[in-house]
Each structure stands twice: as structure tokens, then as C-alpha cells.
Amino acid sequence: MSSTLDHIADEIRAHKGCGFEPCEQATNLVPGEGNPKADIMFIGEAPGKNEDLQGRPFVGAAGKLLDELIASINLKREDVFIGNVVKGRPPGNRDPKPEEIAHSWPWLKDQVAAIQPKIIVLLGRHAMDWFLPDLRISADHGNAKRYRGQVYLPMYHPAAALYNGGLRQTLFDDFAKIPKLLEKVKKLPKEEVVIEPAYEAKEEPVTAQTESTTKPKAKETKKADQATLFNI
Numbered sequence: 001m002s003s004t005l006d007h008i009a010d011e012i013r014a015h016k017g018c019g020f021e022p023c024e025q026a027t028n029l030v031p032g033e034g035n036p037k038a039d040i041m042f043i044g045e046a047p048g049k050n051e052d053l054q055g056r057p058f059v060g061a062a063g064k065l066l067d068e069l070i071a072s073i074n075l076k077r078e079d080v081f082i083g084n085v086v087k088g089r090p091p092g093n094r095d096p097k098p099e100e101i102a103h104s105w106p107w108l109k110d111q112v113a114a115i116q117p118k119i120i121v122l123l124g125r126h127a128m129d130w131f132l133p134d135l136r137i138s139a140d141h142g143n144a145k146r147y148r149g150q151v152y153l154p155m156y157h158p159a160a161a162l163y164n165g166g167l168r169q170t171l172f173d174d175f176a177k178i179p180k181l182l183e184k185v186k187k188l189p190k191e192e193v194v195i196e197p198a199y200e201a202k203e204e205p206v207t208a209q210t211e212s213t214t215k216p217k218a219k220e221t222k223k224a225d226q227a228t229l230f231n232i
Contacts, residue, residue, distance in 0.1 A: 004114040005036050012087050012107055013055070020103050022046065022088030022096065028055030032083025032111060039182060040075075041117035042066070043108070044157060045126040046086035046096045057082045062159040065168075066123075069158065069175045081115055083108065085127050101130055105197055112150075112195050118185045119178065120150060124157030130197050132229070142174035144181050144232035149193035151185050151232055153178065184232065 009031035015023060023029065030047040033056060042058075050060035058066045070077060086096040087104045112120070122128040125137040131152055132145060144153045153174070161168040 005111060008107055008110050008114070015087075018103065020088070020100050022086055022090045022100055023103070024088075025091055026088035027052045029087045030055055030057050030084065030089075031087060031107070032057050032081060034077060034081030034083075035079055036081070036115060038079065038081040038115055039118040040079075040121060040178065041081045041083070041112065041115055041119070042121045042123055043127045043131075044082075044084045044123040046084050047089040048093055048159075049089070052089040057084060058158075061162055062157065065158040065161060065171075069171055072172055072175055073178050081111070081117065083111060085130050096126060101126070102197070105130075109195050116193075118151065118182055119144075120152050121178070122152055122154045124155075124160065127157075128152075128154040141170070142177060144177070146188070146191075146230040146232050148196070149191040150195060151181075151188075153181065181232065188232075 012029050012031040015029060018024070026047070030051050034041075044058065047057065048060050048062070050063070051057055057063070066082070067077060070080060085101045085104060085108060087107060090096050090100070120131070122131055128135060128137055128140070132140075132147055132154065135145075135154065137154060137156060140154050141156055142153070144151055146152075155174045156167050156171055158171065161171055
């Protein structure tokens with residue numbers, strides 16, 4: 001399993017020439033890192049400046065807070081796996097575009113398949129939107145969902161707490177739910193896991209000339225599949 005993750009990481013680091021800004025302009029692409037047999041997988045938005053320089057996920061200020069949050073449930077970074085929906089830093093730390101997330105999706109899907117985590121913690125709305133349709137981070141953070149056989153736990157991105165101090169305690173409160181949730185998930189009946197994006201975005205580089213007409217919109221691209229979304 002570890003060799004599979006290493007192969008994916010090598011492929012990501014060697015990637016170039018696709019035409020997408022996060023890949024083309026990155027100093028380093030950031031595959032993600034952690035335990036190849038992790039029960040818990042954290043998925044954030046995209047690398048920032050420090051991550052881009054070091055080629056590692058969550059090593060800046062938001063990463064320091066994530067380390068504190070993980071420690072608050074008596075775990076270390078080495079116990080979990082940490083990655084992002086986009087493997088390269090969007091220029092100027094702008095939001096990733098749906099087509100850029102779609103471009104990185106095969107790598108992330110392969111990582112999830114290799115690790116087979118019990119829980120995927122979705123850090124921030126961009127990660128949550130990609131996996132869970134029609135939810136709002138403000139309303140659904142800290143509420144575990146089982147979707148297509150996989151358990152997800154949406155949370156605010158740690159970076160949000162750096163700009164809004166009131167969210168810091170919210171993050172710690174949500175993290176405190178993880179140990180009991182993990183025990184509960186281990187007792188759930190087995191169900192086939194299907195990992196597919198909640199978006200249907202075309203994987204095509206978007207130029208300034210065509211962006212206004214071709215950029216997918218979240219409300220138009222989400223799949224309506226609420227029948228398989230369950231509260232845990």
C-alpha cells in the first residue's frame with residue numbers, strides 16, 4: 001500500500017505541461033503525506049505559500065493549528081494522512097477552480113482507494129463541496145455523513161480560524177468528536193465504498209477569454225444523490 005502511495009506521489013511531483021496554473025506555476029507540487037494505513041484522512045483545499053516551497057501539506061500557520069487539533073485527540077501527523085483536493089498552489093492563494101480540482105481528482109481518488117480510511121475529514125468548503133453535494137459548511141460542520149459507503153466529517157478549514165478567532169474553539173469542539181465517531185464507524189455494517197466527485201467539471205484549462213462562459217458553477221454541476229446521504 002505504501003508503495004502505491006509512493007508511486008502516486010512520484011507521479012504528482014513529476015507532473016508538468018498540463019496548462020493548469022496551479023501545476024504550471026508551482027514551485028513544488030504537494031502530493032500529501034502520512035500513514036498509508038491511516039483510519040483518518042484529512043483533505044484540505046490547496047497548498048499555500050509555505051507548502052509550495054516545501055512540497056509538504058499544512059506546514060504554515062494553518063498547519064501548525066492542524067497539528068494542535070490532531071494532538072488534541074491524542075494523535076500525531078504520522079498517525080493520519082493529510083492532503084488536498086488540488087496538488088499545486090493556485091496563484092496568489094486564490095480559490096481553486098472546479099476544473100483544477102477535477103484535474104487533480106484522479107490522484108486524490110487513487111490515494112483514498114489505497115488508504116481506505118474509516119473517516120475522511122473535509123477541511124473547508126472546497127473539499128466538502130467536492131465530496132458531499134448540497135451541504136453548507138456553516139450548517140454542517142461537525143456533523144458526520146455517510147455517503148456512498150464512505151464516512152465524511154466536514155469541518156472549517158484551520159485557516160478560517162486564523163482570520164476568525166471565534167472558529168478556533170469550534171474546530172476543537174468538532175475534532176473532539178472524532179474518537180467516538182471512529183469507534184462508531186468501526187461497528188457500522190460493511191458497505192461498498194464509491195468515491196466519486198459531487199461535481200461534473202470538465203478538465204480543460206480555462207483561458208481569460210473563455211473563463212466567463214466555460215467555468216462550471218457549483219449549483220449547476222452538483223449531482224442530486226441525497227438518497228445515499230446519511231447522518232452518522
